[in-house]
Amino acid sequence: MRLELRLAGEGGQGLITAAIILAEACAEYTQLNAAQTQSYGPESRGGASRADVIISTDEIDYPEVKAPDVLVVMAQEASDKYVQGVRPGGTVIVDTTYVKPIPKSEAERLKVVEYPISAKARDLGREIVANIVALGLVVEITGIVPKDAVVAAVLDRVPKGTEELNKKAFFVGVDAVKEL
Amino acid sequence: MALSLDKYLRMSKLPHIWCPGCGHGIVTQAIVRAIDELGLDTDKTVVVSGIGCSARAPGYLHFDTLHTTHGRAIAFATGIKMAKPELNVIIITGDGDAAAIGGNHLIHAARRNLDLTVICFDNNIYGMTSGQYSPLTPQGSYATTSPYGMLEKPFDLCNLVMGAGGTFAARSTTYHARQLTNVIKEAISHKGFAFVDALSQCPTYFGRRNKLRTPLDMMNWFKDRSVPLRAWSKMSPEEQEGKFPVGVLTKTQAPELTEVYAQLVEKLQQRGED
Amino acid sequence: MTKKRARLLQGNEAVVEGAIAAGLTFFAGYPITPSTEIAELCAAKLPAIGGKFIQMEDEIASMAAVCGASLAGMKAMTATSGPGFSLKQENLGFAVKGELPCVVVNVQRVGPSTGMPTSASQGDVMQARWGSHGDHEMVALSPSSVQEAFTLAVESFNIAEEYRTPVILLMDEMIGHLREKVVLPEKEELVIRNREKPNMTPEQYKPFAMDHGEIAGVPPLAAYGDGFKFHVTGLTHGEDGFPTNNPAIAEKQLKRLNEKISSNKKALTRVEKFYMDDAEVVVFAYGGTARSARKAVKDARAQGIKAGMLRAITIWPFAEDALLEVKRNSPKAVIVPEMNLGQLVLPVKRVIGDSAPVIPINKIAGQLVEPEEILLAIKEAM
Numbered sequence: 001m002r003l004e005l006r007l008a009g010e011g012g013q014g015l016i017t018a019a020i021i022l023a024e025a026c027a028e029y030t031q032l033n034a035a036q037t038q039s040y041g042p043e044s045r046g047g048a049s050r051a052d053v054i055i056s057t058d059e060i061d062y063p064e065v066k067a068p069d070v071l072v073v074m075a076q077e078a079s080d081k082y083v084q085g086v087r088p089g090g091t092v093i094v095d096t097t098y099v100k101p102i103p104k105s106e107a108e109r110l111k112v113v114e115y116p117i118s119a120k121a122r123d124l125g126r127e128i129v130a131n132i133v134a135l136g137l138v139v140e141i142t143g144i145v146p147k148d149a150v151v152a153a154v155l156d157r158v159p160k161g162t163e164e165l166n167k168k169a170f171f172v173g174v175d176a177v178k179e180l
Numbered sequence: 181m182a183l184s185l186d187k188y189l190r191m192s193k194l195p196h197i198w199c200p201g202c203g204h205g206i207v208t209q210a211i212v213r214a215i216d217e218l219g220l221d222t223d224k225t226v227v228v229s230g231i232g233c234s235a236r237a238p239g240y241l242h243f244d245t246l247h248t249t250h251g252r253a254i255a256f257a258t259g260i261k262m263a264k265p266e267l268n269v270i271i272i273t274g275d276g277d278a279a280a281i282g283g284n285h286l287i288h289a290a291r292r293n294l295d296l297t298v299i300c301f302d303n304n305i306y307g308m309t310s311g312q313y314s315p316l317t318p319q320g321s322y323a324t325t326s327p328y329g330m331l332e333k334p335f336d337l338c339n340l341v342m343g344a345g346g347t348f349a350a351r352s353t354t355y356h357a358r359q360l361t362n363v364i365k366e367a368i369s370h371k372g373f374a375f376v377d378a379l380s381q382c383p384t385y386f387g388r389r390n391k392l393r394t395p396l397d398m399m400n401w402f403k404d405r406s407v408p409l410r411a412w413s414k415m416s417p418e419e420q421e422g423k424f425p426v427g428v429l430t431k432t433q434a435p436e437l438t439e440v441y442a443q444l445v446e447k448l449q450q451r452g453e454d
Numbered sequence: 455m456t457k458k459r460a461r462l463l464q465g466n467e468a469v470v471e472g473a474i475a476a477g478l479t480f481f482a483g484y485p486i487t488p489s490t491e492i493a494e495l496c497a498a499k500l501p502a503i504g505g506k507f508i509q510m511e512d513e514i515a516s517m518a519a520v521c522g523a524s525l526a527g528m529k530a531m532t533a534t535s536g537p538g539f540s541l542k543q544e545n546l547g548f549a550v551k552g553e554l555p556c557v558v559v560n561v562q563r564v565g566p567s568t569g570m571p572t573s574a575s576q577g578d579v580m581q582a583r584w585g586s587h588g589d590h591e592m593v594a595l596s597p598s599s600v601q602e603a604f605t606l607a608v609e610s611f612n613i614a615e616e617y618r619t620p621v622i623l624l625m626d627e628m629i630g631h632l633r634e635k636v637v638l639p640e641k642e643e644l645v646i647r648n649r650e651k652p653n654m655t656p657e658q659y660k661p662f663a664m665d666h667g668e669i670a671g672v673p674p675l676a677a678y679g680d681g682f683k684f685h686v687t688g689l690t691h692g693e694d695g696f697p698t699n700n701p702a703i704a705e706k707q708l709k710r711l712n713e714k715i716s717s718n719k720k721a722l723t724r725v726e727k728f729y730m731d732d733a734e735v736v737v738f739a740y741g742g743t744a745r746s747a748r749k750a751v752k753d754a755r756a757q758g759i760k761a762g763m764l765r766a767i768t769i770w771p772f773a774e775d776a777l778l779e780v781k782r783n784s785p786k787a788v789i790v791p792e793m794n795l796g797q798l799v800l801p802v803k804r805v806i807g808d809s810a811p812v813i814p815i816n817k818i819a820g821q822l823v824e825p826e827e828i829l830l831a832i833k834e835a836m
Contacts (some may be wrong), residue, residue, distance in 0.1 A: 020462070020633060023462050023633055023634075024462040026462075026635075027460050027461065027462040027634070027635035028457050028458060028460060028461055028462055029455055029456075029457060029458065030458075031458075033634070033635050034462060034633075034634065034635060035632060035633065035634045036462070036632070036633040036634070037631065037632055037633070038631070039572070060634065061745050061746075061748045061749035061752065061825070062745050062746050062749045062824070062825050063628075063632050063634065063745060064822055066824075148455045149455055151455075152455040152457075190685075193696060222683070223679065223680075223681040223683070224679055226678050226679070228522075238685070239685060239687070239696060239697070242683055243683055244525075244678040244679065244682070244683055244684060245683075245684075245685045245686070246522070246525065246678075246685075246686050246687075247685070247686065247687035247688065247689065248518065248521075248545075248548065248688065249518070249544055249545055249548050249688055252514065252515070252518040252544075252545060255510065255511075255514065255515035255516075255518035255519055255522075256518045256519065256521055256522040256545075257522060258482075258508065258510070258515070258518075258519045258522065259480070259482060259508075259518065259519030259520060259521060259522025259523035259524075259525075259526070259530070260522040260523065260525060260526045260678060261522075262480070262482075262506045262508055262519070262523065263479075263480055263506060263522070263523040263526035263527070263528045263530075264526045264527070264678065264679050266679070267526070267678065267679050284511050284512060284515070285511060285515055285518075287511075288510070288511035288515070441501070441506070444501050445501050445502075445504055448501050448502040449502065449504070452502060
């Protein structure tokens with residue numbers, strides 16, 4: 001079993017962090033293998049940002065994502081650029097706060113999950129946790145890694161004092177799937 | 181007296197390669213005298229050089245010695261000093277070595293205030309390659325690459341070091357052999373980055389082209405242009421024209437890098453134990 | 455939830471972990487993408503263990519400082535990428551000539567010049583071999599996983615110390631920035647080797663002795679400050695370290711300098727053989743590109759095609775012996791995928807000769823060689 005995931009948006013949205021957390025959850029708390037790569041422009045804030053994760057029960061030979069099974073888009077530019085690359089029948093998770101509905105032609109060949117990820121994070125008090133809300137959605141939709149592993153990995157990495165906020169954000173994402 | 185200095189020399193490596201009348205032997209002797217008078221532990225003293233005539237001096241000195249690449253002596257020495265702060269690290273460099281190809285290393289070592297002593301054998305010419313102009317060649321002087329006279333303005337290396345944050349800068353000449361020894365002594369004793377601009381004559385490549393044919397002519401040229409610091413400060417800019425001050429030009433105290441680093445290590449290790 | 459022993463590490467992080475496990479006590483560097491994480495991690499970790507970190511004013515200075523620290527007895531490292539690697543060459547040559555153990559990490563990016571700073575490349579393979587002027591041997595290792603970035607960092611130090619030579623850890627951006635699962639060995643599982651120290655008096659000590667050494671041609675190295683009062687110069691020198699113009703002495707010394715590596719090729723050159731026993735088509739790969747090759751070979755085998763991979767772990771000295779074995783088996787083809795314009799194709803051809811076609815697959819603009827491209831080449835060769 002090999003699952004390819006891509007988180008795409010703008011620099012500063014914390015997508016690389018979310019990808020690292022997901023890969024850490026697999027590698028450090030389960031028997032799963034994980035490989036994480038990224039691509040980014042010269043900007044630290046703004047500009048396109050993309051983080052990939054491969055999760056596999058087998059050894060991961062080629063570590064690059066080619067056609068993701070799951071794509072999260074949190075910026076319009078990312079949606080325009082990456083939706084077409086998703087494997088047929090794959091899932092696109094759209095942050096409706098910033099991204100318009102994806103074109104019908106694409107939507108027909110994919111599973112589309114729409115959720116106002118960034119707006120919900122804002123409701124929690126800080127939009128910066130939108131990446132963790134997105135992580136909740138990904139984990140619940142794929143079911144590939146135990147939630148407690150991800151929570152543990154989130155707590156390993158987030159700044160002191162924000163643990164509860166991040167945990168809450170994660171379960172906002174998880175619960176959203178149940179409501180869909 | 182001379183005999184007592186033999187232990188600092190690798191007698192089997194002498195005679196040296198320098199030309200008759202070259203000033204570098206006088207500067208080297210001043211360094212050895214300074215080391216002797218300070219009583220430095222010869223096992224704990226390292227002499228590092230770059231490339232050029234000056235760079236051959238460490239080969240004649242009986243210490244741990246390192247003859248590096250052109251301009252890089254200070255950078256090599258930085259590694260030695262950071263690795264073993266207990267060592268006395270003395271750098272012998274030339275004016276082309278220190279001010280042209282190695283200029284970046286000079287200003288940054290000064291900025292860091294790392295406890296190094298840099299003695300610049302300043303003969304304002306590239307001697308090893310037979311007489312090209314250096315960043316210290318006086319304007320109007322002749323060199324093989326300034327056949328119509330030097331067009332560019334030279335550096336004042338002491339001012340450069342001071343501007344970069346060096347905490348000790350001094351200048352002397354081979355004419356002032358005793359003063360030269362004293363300022364080198366003071367430079368080595370100084371805790372922090374210390375720079376000595378040691379003017380040294382190159383009769384072969386500078387003197388011959390610039391109507392200073394004999395070593396004596398060149399040393400008189402140093403004598404005539406040098407002004408003790410106290411007198412210098414009272415001179416007008418017009419009077420200072422064509423002359424230079426000698427002596428310890430600046431000496432201040434500031435935190436030294438290896439000490440600051442040791443404090444960081446201590447702090448982090450205490451934190452680790454808590 | 456309890457953590458397993460495995461960790462998720464970036465290739466660059468694994469290099470630092472490996473270097474520290476090998477005894478790294480000194481790092482000098484200069485910021486450059488995509489190797490900067492190595493400097494950052496050293497800056498954070500070294501002071502806490504009593505080691506030394508310094509960010510120098512440029513790449514040349516960091517290589518110089520590494521040489522100086524090595525002479526002061528430290529295990530020293532620097533890290534860089536393309537443009538910085540070019541600047542390192544001057545004092546890398548000094549480290550070769552002065553026989554100063556040290557490790558230079560080059561996380562290759564696309565060149566020439568500034569090129570594509572965040573894109574993977576294997577374009578410095580030949581520069582690693584011949585970047586410095588003059589006849590010299592070079593040791594360069596290339597990891598193809600994060601786990602191996604750790605083990606080869608340890609190995610780089612071991613070779614550097616044992617052979618008194620600089621070692622290049624030739625990474626590529628793909629492995630440098632890849633995060634994957636690694637299991638760091640416990641201290642006692644590691645073999646750590648240290649330079650041989652002189653066991654004679656300072657008067658007897660010859661830092662460049664012809665005839666001494668546990669390994670032939672590798673004289674022991676004293677540390678500055680230990681009372682040996684020895685001289686090191688980039689000038690060609692005799693056994694005592696002092697410059698010589700005597701051609702007989704110069705030739706002897708230069709030969710020793712080269713032969714201490716070339717005559718120990720067998721011990722130094724490591725390869726991985728993957729499905730090679732009955733391979734009819736051989737993929738010769740290294741570094742990040744070997745990941746694609748491994749996938750292609752597995753896929754080929756799943757389709758009943760007898761493909762195998764010979765992976766060069768040591769790039770220099772070159773894997774001649776392993777390739778000679780390939781030649782003896784007369785494969786249908788040797789495929790050489792690289793993220794450059796075929797820098798190792800000629801060295802491979804030199805060994806393989808006319809016994810099999812040597813087929814390059816090249817990427818030069820930051821894209822990786824994909825497994826499908828290699829698989830296609832394998833099929834075409836059959």
